Amino acid sequence: MPSKDKDKDKIDKIKKLPKKNKRMYFDQDVEDAVILYNSTEDAATRSKIYDDGIRYAFEKLSESIINTFKFSYFDVPFEDVKMEVVTFLVMNMHKYDHTKGSKAFSYFSVVAKNYLILNNNSNYKKFKSHDDLSVLNKHTVDPSNDEYVEDLLKEIITYFESNIDSIFKRKRDIDIAYAIIELLKRRKEIENFNKKALYILIREMTDVDTSKITSVTNVMKKHYRNILNEFYKKGTVFKKNTTLPPIFF
Secondary structure, eight states, X not given: OHHHHHHHHHHHHSOOOXXXXXXXXXXXXXXXXXXXXXXXXXXXXXXXXXXXXXXXXXXXXXXXXXXXXXXXXXXXXXXXXXXXXXXXXXXXXXXXXXXXXXXXXXXXXXXXXXXXHHHTTHHHHHHHTTSOOTTSOTTOOOTTOHHHHHHHHHHHHHHHHHHHHHHOOSHHHHHHHHHHHHHHHTGGGOSOOSHHHHHHHHHHHHOOOHHHHHHHHHHHHHHHHHHHHHHHHHSOSSOTTOSSOOOOO
């Protein structure tokens, strides 16, 4: 079969990366291997490409990201964390598109770091749970009150989950909105909760341009102002005698 023979010729050209004494562990050879991996559907071919040209680079990249950024809240051994990251990189390999101009090393570095940001939470959440919030008055309408903020965020999430399909019509915009809500749900797991980091995470989740994300967030901001106003006045955005919050226009 010509296509398989062609793949075999390309595979034979992939130089197996040495396990030691290689300064550039993620070079053009690795990028070429990723591109070739994505170009074939044959499982056996993919397995060989991965073992010979990608595995070592992914493992070293994961080690480097974990050590560089000091993700210290994982409560499992280092090797387990590393393999989780490697697995996530493999699962997302198909998203890499070399025609967009990004280098494979930069792309997968961002993917690995974002995964660790989202999952560096187990011990951190346990640590934070020891904070004594019992002295806070839940019913005080005070934005500095942690429980007040939590109640507001829960209602924001419920509101948008109930209304996203009505607010947005394009599937792309709906996907972006749901990605934003998912990050709100996982807010306690994300240490670097700033605009730039969130935009990177949303791009990874939806594979869309920043301008599209901005367009969706601008629409959601208009609804947020109404939600905040309703919550401040009534303590809820839910209508009386209904289980769904109203949609604001």
